[in-house]
Structures are given as C-alpha cells and as structure tokens.
Amino acid sequence: MRLTDRRFAALLMLPAALFLAVFVALPLLQFVFNSFFRYNPIAGSPHTFVGFGNYVRAFTSAEFGNSALRTVVYTVMVVTFEFVLGLTVALLFSGLGNRSRIFRTIFLYPLMIAPIVAGLLWRFLLIDNSGIVNQLLYEAHLISSPNQIQWLSDPNIALFSVALPDIWLTTSFISLVLFAGLQNVPGEILEAARIDGARYPTLLFRIILPLLRPVIAVALIVRGVDAARAFDTIVVQTNGGPQNSTNVLSLLVYNTQIANGNPGLASAMGTIYLIAMMGIAIIAVLTIWRPGSDH
Template structure:
C-alpha cells in the first residue's frame, strides 16, 4: 500500500501594503486648538523677534559702548559711563520733566473728554451710532498731518484760532497769544493735536466698557435715591477700573514717546520748551553723533515706562481684588 504525500504549495509573502495609522498616531498629528493658535501666532512672533526684540537687544547693547558711525570710529567699551552721563545731564533731567508734563496734559484732557463723551454716547443708546462714527474720524489722520494742520491753526499773526478769538472779542489783537512762540504755553499748544487725535480712542474704549456695567446695579442704586455723581463715583468708575487701566497705560506710553507731532510744530523750541525725551534721544544720536549715549537715554526711558505701567496696573486695575 502506497501512501501519497501531498506537497504544500509554496506561499510567497504578500506585498506589504500601506501602514495602518493607529489611534495614537492620529492623536499625535491631530491639529488641536492650542496647535492651531500656535501656528497663527508664529508669523507675528517671527515679525516681533526680527523687528522688535533683536533691535531692542542691539539698542541696549550699544548703550555700553562709545562710537560714532559717521566718523567711522570703533566701538569702545565704556561700561556704565553713558548711563552716568545721562543721569547727571541737565538736558536729560529737563527733558524728562517736560515729558512728564506733556504726558499728564495729554492723558488728563483725553480721559476727562473721553469719559464725558462716552457717557453721553452711552446715554443716547442706538441713536449715537452716527455720532460715534463721526467722532472716530480723527483716528484716521496721520500724526504728522495733524501736527501740520494745528501748526497752521496756531501759527502767530495768521493763525485761524487767534483770528476766531479776535472776532469773538475774547482777545484784543490777532497776535496777542503766541501759541507756538511763547515758552510758557508752547508745551500745552503742541499737546492739542495729540488730544484732538486720540480722545476718540479713549472714548471708544470707555464706551465699550460702559456696555458691560450691570444695569440692575445702577437701577437699584437709583431706587435707593443715589444721585448721578454717586453713581459715577461709587458704581460706574469702579466697574470700569480694568478698562481705565488699559486706556491710561496705552495712551500714557504713547503720549510719552510723542515725536512727529512736536517736530513738525516747534522742533523742540522755543528755547527748548518742547524738547521732550524722544527729541533729545533723536538729536543726541543724529545731530550730535553719539549713539551710545542716546541708547543709554532710551534704555532708561524704557525702564521708566515699564515701571510706570506696572504701578498703573497695580494701583488702578488691582487684579485679584474683590472690591
């Protein structure tokens, strides 16, 4: 009896197909909200790093050296000598005081006018839409254009402002008030274009904050017999504290670095009465050819602005406070 053995067919390995994507791989490559937000921030972060962070680092680095790029002199390390020279300079101290005065004038007038207009617009409700649009028009004007415009309005002998005051019998002659030539009032005069330009910004921010003030609290206070000054001081302004802090910090820093509005009107004159820190830093680097000292002045200026912003946040906003 013979037995037949059946041979098994030789099987060839199957061709390897595409790799199966597991659930872990899908979780790894899934575009989450945080990754999507990171991708959106990358272009802005790259822009800030290239055009803000790196120039700022170079600016601070140059403050420790003395050199003149126009004359081709080499970089000489001087340590803190530029900072000592800046802090002991009478021009730097006087310019710092003018900068503080200019900032206080601009921010105070803008806040008072902006809060007043924001309360009026909030009281009008939907009827204020047209007025809001018209009131925002100055924000579309470039600061240098606003400076030139107000220079023609306030210029001596032929300014429109003096002519209107003369025709209204407020002043006795069209050249009685020397807006841009009198050192006693020149700093206030050059602040007027800045106030005219950006009061609408303060108004817009405060008006947006007023929309979030709870109406039931105000109504309950009115039923208790509270008058409007009490409502404003005890309820509305405390509710607007974070908004006020943001508005004052943004406008304070912006006003403290004012440059183009002042340059086109007085260029720091008369008698250096409008020579603020931004003009001093510019003239130190360009006119005097001392970038190291100018960098030291700018660094001190930057540190002071950061300290003032932190103090404003802590004192006005008071994050974490219950009251």
C-alpha cells in the first residue's frame, strides 16, 4: 500500500489519538454512564439505575445552584482581571520591543509555580491576624489594625481573596498570548491610521482589538475553562468556607463523590458542568472570534 501524505499524517497522529481515547474518551464515557446510576462503592452497594434522577436532583438542589453561581462569579472575576492586566502588560511589552525581553522572562515566572503552592503562599499572605498583606497595609496606615480585613474569614470577600492566586499565576499566560498576537498586527495599518489622525484609544478599540479577535477568543476560552474548574488553590486556602462562600462547583462535585459517597450524583453534576462549559466556549467563539467574518 502506497504511503501517501495523508496516510503518513494519520500515522503520526495515531499515538496521540490512542492516548486520548484511552485516558480521556473512555473515562469521560464512564463518567457520563455513572450519572444514570445510584451506588456507593465504599459501602459496596449495587448499581441502581435511576435514569435522569440524579440530574433532576442536581437541578433542584439549592446547593448546586449556589455553587454554579459562585463558579460563574469567580470565573468572570478572574478572567476579567487577567484580561485587563494581561492586555495592559502585552501592550507595554510590545511598545518596548526587544527592550522588554528581560521583563517578559521575569513576568513569566509565576507560570512555573504549582497552583497548590501558590494557594499556600497566598494563604500565608492573607491569613487572619498574622497575614503579611494586612501588616503592610497597617504599617502604611491604610487600615487601623492588622486584623481589620478578614480576607479568608469574611464570606463577603472570601471569593475575591481565593481568586488572587489564580490572577497572580496566570495573568502572565494572557500577556504572553496577547503579546504574540500583537506581533502579527500589520504595522502599515497602524501607521496609516496615525497619519489619518487616529489617537491611541481609537487605534486600540477600532484596529488592534478587532484584529486580535481570534487570539482573544483562544485566551478567554482557555482561561475561562481553566478558571471554572479551579480547585487546588481554593481547597488549600478555605476548603470551600467560610459559610460555603467559596464552595464552587469543582469542590461540590469532589465533596459529593468523596465526602458524601455519592458518585452517581457527582457524575451528573460534573456532566452538567461539562456541557455548560462547552456551550459557553462555543458562544465565545461565535461572538468574539466570529469565524468566517471579515469584520
């Protein structure tokens, strides 16, 4: 059989395809399959088919609804801060040109830190009574006492506090992606706009950002999905507390399966979770990237 370019390409992709089939597709199918059953592997109870009972129970659960809302708020907050900061830094690096090489390297250092380590670090910085952040604010006379702001104990601000490690860790990723996209923006278009008298805000919002739509779509989708499944940084800081104010969907699914011993319900919650993220990703591609559009 003659080895054509197409067949050669298929052979090159075969190992990766097999890996994804064994370690991604099969576990995912098993996960969805389990959502239609009620069982407890720890107690040794048999699989009882309940149809869509687990899905009904998930949708009618106030805890699931609240966790979903917290996940949305957390994701929007993290991605918004990261995009604004990342775009600002990317524009700054692009303006500096080659002079920004050292700064780009330093700015990427947080990406090398494991999320659980970042969570422990920020817990040490924000912990009540002895946190370094409060101590610095106190010495700067911005607060009246070192324990005035209960970063991780106040339910009103705990969700924002646990988002700080995520923002600190991955803003550099957004910056890197947007900086790479800025290198492909045609300089002659910007120069022509400047000659026509366009000021920088006009260049940014009417030329640069529209040309960066595919890059922005990729960055927001990747970071949005990643932020929506945040787990380790939150667990090591608050473990879902105080008063469940940081109990996002990933923690709820984990606790439902491990602590409550209900894998069927956890699988149903996770399946809903997965479908919702896929839908949001598709909407983001169609609205931000707009494939096939020239504008």
